[in-house]
Amino acid sequence: MTDNRNNHPLDPMEDQVLDQYLASLGRYAPSPAFDDRVMARVRINAPVPAPAPSFAAPAVRRRRWPVLAYSLSGAAAVSSTALTAWVAANFQSLAASAAAGLIAVAVPSWQAVLAWITTTVPSVGSALVTGALTGGLTPWIWSAAILTAAVPVSLIGFWLVARAPNRMNPHVAR
Amino acid sequence: MQADFAGVTDQEVVQRARGGQESAYRELLHRYQRPVFSLIYRMVRDRELAEDLAQETFVKVLNALDSYRPEFKFSSWIFKIANNASIDHLRRRQLDTLSLDGAPGATSPDRVEATQLQLSDKGETPLQEVEARELGSAIEQAIGKLRPEYRACIVLRHIEDRPYGEIAEILDLPLGTVKTYIHRARAELKDLLGPLRE
Numbered sequence: 001m002t003d004n005r006n007n008h009p010l011d012p013m014e015d016q017v018l019d020q021y022l023a024s025l026g027r028y029a030p031s032p033a034f035d036d037r038v039m040a041r042v043r044i045n046a047p048v049p050a051p052a053p054s055f056a057a058p059a060v061r062r063r064r065w066p067v068l069a070y071s072l073s074g075a076a077a078v079s080s081t082a083l084t085a086w087v088a089a090n091f092q093s094l095a096a097s098a099a100a101g102l103i104a105v106a107v108p109s110w111q112a113v114l115a116w117i118t119t120t121v122p123s124v125g126s127a128l129v130t131g132a133l134t135g136g137l138t139p140w141i142w143s144a145a146i147l148t149a150a151v152p153v154s155l156i157g158f159w160l161v162a163r164a165p166n167r168m169n170p171h172v173a174r
Numbered sequence: 175m176q177a178d179f180a181g182v183t184d185q186e187v188v189q190r191a192r193g194g195q196e197s198a199y200r201e202l203l204h205r206y207q208r209p210v211f212s213l214i215y216r217m218v219r220d221r222e223l224a225e226d227l228a229q230e231t232f233v234k235v236l237n238a239l240d241s242y243r244p245e246f247k248f249s250s251w252i253f254k255i256a257n258n259a260s261i262d263h264l265r266r267r268q269l270d271t272l273s274l275d276g277a278p279g280a281t282s283p284d285r286v287e288a289t290q291l292q293l294s295d296k297g298e299t300p301l302q303e304v305e306a307r308e309l310g311s312a313i314e315q316a317i318g319k320l321r322p323e324y325r326a327c328i329v330l331r332h333i334e335d336r337p338y339g340e341i342a343e344i345l346d347l348p349l350g351t352v353k354t355y356i357h358r359a360r361a362e363l364k365d366l367l368g369p370l371r372e
Contacts, residue, residue, distance in 0.1 A: 018363060021313055022332035027212040030225050034211075035203050038229055039196075042236045047194030
């Protein structure tokens with residue numbers, strides 16, 4: 001049995017009718033000058049002539065100075081590591097020549113400096129002498145370790161900066 | 175020179191805008207001004223306020239294109255910002271009824287026509303047009319009586335034709351909640367529109 005009311009657009013039981021009328025609702029338009037008012041407040045980017053070639057180009061464009069800083073520190077760390085590795089590889093020959101050089105020049109100079117410090121500022125001089133005598137090679141080892149550790153730290157920093165920020169995630173946009 | 179954006183995706187238009195192409199900004203504005211304005215208007219039900227909020231939405235979005243991530247839908251992003259702007263205002267404001275007429279500042283017939291609600295053209299007679307307008311008005315008023323969350327869901331789903339997943343993303347709600355809201359909103363709409371049939 002068919003109820004004549006089934007086709008009425010406002011029958012509360014008809015899902016299809018409700019769909020049809022909801023779909024028939026149009027969109028509103030803002031006033032005609034809306035675009036111009038918006039555009040007057042928009043900062044248009046400076047034209048970009050050509051895309052940067054390297055993989056890091058987008059990151060560099062977005063955050064130029066941090067990337068530059070991390071790149072320089074990374075380069076410094078890499079070069080210091082290379083130097084450390086080279087010294088380790090050529091330690092024997094370097095040690096021999098360094099020993100000769102030290103005996104000839106460095107030791108007398110260092111002794112002169114220590115003597116000068118000791119006479120000029122006795123407390124500082126004695127601390128330096130004590131540190132030099134008791135520390136031995138430890139400070140040099142620590143310096144090399146820090147320089148070497150700078151490599152992964154710099155690379156991590158570079159990766160963090162180059163990584164796109166999450167500001168655009170629709171879940172956090174407001 | 176007007177660039178041709180036919181068949182160009184939102185992501186590509188954004189890319190061009192980032193490259194400094196002013197026409198790309200205007201294209202984004204052209205694509206989304208009606209959907210965004212309609213959503214906000216239906217949410218806040220005040221034309222002047224809706225224009226202000228839509229303007230704020232576009233200024234915010236177009237000035238932040240550099241931070242847009244193309245893996246997300248542009249529409250989700252802009253609707254989300256528009257909805258948030260509406261909700262923020264609704265929390266502070268008691269609302270009035272919705273007018274189907276053009277903008278308050280529309281003085282000429284052209285401007286009134288350009289700004290009024292676009293009911294679908296089905297070659298109706300004047301009497302049918304009046305009936306359709308009355309029906310449209312009744313439906314709009316019924317939508318206006320829904321809770322803001324339900325209203326946003328109904329507008330995005332049935333007027334903007336957005337999939338459930340995108341609505342969930344826009345409204346920051348679980349998918350199941352969106353489905354529940356739409357189901358309840360439809361039931362409320364049926365109840366609200368039912369008496370008109372008598």
